[in-house]
Amino acid sequence: MAQTTDTPAESITYHLDAEDRIVWVSPDWGRFAEANDAAELADTAAVIGQRIWPFIDGLTERSLYQQFFDLVRNAGKPIRIPLRCDSPTHRRHLELQIGPLDDDDGLAICSHTLRIEPRPTVVLLDRRTVRSQMLVDICSFCLKVRSGNDWIETEQAVRSMRLFGDGPAPQLSHGVCPVCLPELYRRLNITPGP
Numbered sequence: 001m002a003q004t005t006d007t008p009a010e011s012i013t014y015h016l017d018a019e020d021r022i023v024w025v026s027p028d029w030g031r032f033a034e035a036n037d038a039a040e041l042a043d044t045a046a047v048i049g050q051r052i053w054p055f056i057d058g059l060t061e062r063s064l065y066q067q068f069f070d071l072v073r074n075a076g077k078p079i080r081i082p083l084r085c086d087s088p089t090h091r092r093h094l095e096l097q098i099g100p101l102d103d104d105d106g107l108a109i110c111s112h113t114l115r116i117e118p119r120p121t122v123v124l125l126d127r128r129t130v131r132s133q134m135l136v137d138i139c140s141f142c143l144k145v146r147s148g149n150d151w152i153e154t155e156q157a158v159r160s161m162r163l164f165g166d167g168p169a170p171q172l173s174h175g176v177c178p179v180c181l182p183e184l185y186r187r188l189n190i191t192p193g194p
């Protein structure tokens with residue numbers, strides 16, 4: 001059984017302009033990027049001025065984020081989205097808050113780490129691992145993997161689907177699972193609260 005680690009309030013914030021370009025990141029951006037297995041994004045010079053869309057995997061996820069951004073810009077109120085952002089060795093439970101900025105349709109996006117649980121390494125989530133041609137569907141929000149009609153945790157998927165045996169890991173096709181999708185639409189339809 002993995003132990004839950006009490007983590008200090010860990011969060012990063014970044015700002016988007018009206019064209020969804022990243023115009024500001026909080027000082028701990030680099031450390032957060034390293035902790036989230038995205039060292040190539042740790043250099044703020046590499047991200048400032050870039051539009052956010054290439055950094056979001058999956059058409060469905062990009063579409064949902066576009067709807068979240070539209071909702072926040074139109075309603076002028078923040079919205080909160082639960083999210084998993086695991087590294088190979090840790091389950092990372094985050095909450096994303098998307099809020100309006102005062103000026104010109106900008107957005108403030110805060111990624112807040114709720115808790116982190118260590119676990120045995122899941123190579124499937126190692127972004128640097130060699131991949132086969134096989135594709136498996138993974139939910140961008142809860143990180144469950146599709147196994148037939150079921151969506152199961154990555155650790156279970158690697159075991160029960162014998163995903164890659166001794167060979168390389170399959171490629172991940174990012175989408176949204178049938179549990180997360182209605183929940184995300186519910187958040188889009190309700191009046192976002194504080």
Ligand SMILES: [Zn+2]
Pocket residue numbers: 139140141142143144176177178179180181
């Ligand atoms: Zn999901």
